[in-house]
Amino acid sequence: MASDLDKPRGFSIIGRAEAVAFLAPKPVGMIPGIGQAGVARLAQAGFRSIGDLAAAEVETLYRTIGKDGPRLRNLARGIDPRQVTVEHEAKTVSTETTLDVDLAAFEELEPILWRLCEKTSKRLKAQELAGRTITLKLKTHDFHIVTRATRLPEPTQLAARLFAAGRDLLKRECTGLRYRLIGIGASDFSDPADADRGDLADTQTPRLKAVEGALDAVRARFGDAAIGKGLSLRDRRRPASSETTSSNRSPAEDPDA
CATH class of the missing domain: 1.10.150.20 (5' to 3' exonuclease, C-terminal subdomain)
Known part of the structure; x- marks a missing residue:
């Protein structure tokens, strides 16, 4: 609290x-x-x-x-004898943020979700994990927790694939409720070698993986702010705790945006 x-x-x-x-x-x-x-x-x-x-x-x-x-x-009454333990195998890798202003519109929450997907992707790669189950977390203005999950056909580490799954879940929940917290997480882990391989029917995923790999290499050399996708810049005037930016197309629709 x-x-x-x-x-x-x-x-x-x-x-x-x-x-x-x-x-x-x-x-x-x-x-x-x-x-x-x-x-x-x-x-x-x-x-x-x-x-x-x-x-x-x-x-x-x-x-x-x-x-x-x-x-x-x-x-x-403020009584909780449980000890805090941090040494355990990760079951979920996630990122969430509490907003300065409660938001209801999908267009306002979408760029915040993208930034969270980027951060979650970075953590998955750092921990050498790939998740198949993607979970969206929302907290309403009156502190009700809403979680929605979807399972991918193959595990992923990619921000674009996290975002595509989370974006669909978010859109269904933008029905007029105001949210004060948003988060995205991955679970049901697999070996990263089995992640984001695509197949004959999915040639886009290997391309997304190559693009994100190139972006990661640039950031590793010059810092996280050196390069980014357009959506992360949408509406920086909005007083929210995540970074925001503007793009007409989402990264899921245009991986080169």
Whole structure:
């Protein structure tokens, strides 16, 4: 929660002494792990804020949401004994950003998605991973998490292929809701040697791979800002936490843009 407060440029710490007061007025949907169904069920029982959960009797929560009730009550009180561990095999490689301004229009979110795909692609290549399942993550203005996934016919490391899959998922979710966070990730990993090979019916993927390889070589020598695709420059005036730019055609449609 603290990491979401002042993105993209801020830094926040929630101290133990102030945790309860800080959490109390926030909606229950801010607690990690509570989805839309859980929010609706808690609201029906009268629990709309985190403070409502913190003040609830354990027995009441058992009746409302079952065995998970005591854990959520502890989280609402700022109590979480779990240790943070970072040494584990990667299950997902992803990049996400919280926006300075909530956005609803596909045209505004599309260039941000492209920049995230570039960063996720860079991480996949650095970790020598290729993912087959592509997942789009969105957080609405009222903190509801939306995830949508699609499975590719072969694994990929390419930003253009991540973007093509994520763009289709994003377009379906741009129905008027305002989003404060967007992310893209890859999972279901394979050996990079099996990725982006194409076949007789898919001659574009090897071409995309060659183009991205050339771009990567330029960036490795001269820096990430040395070269980029047009979409990443769309509407730099938009105050969002990702870089943005302008192109009439997306990289998925025109890999040489």
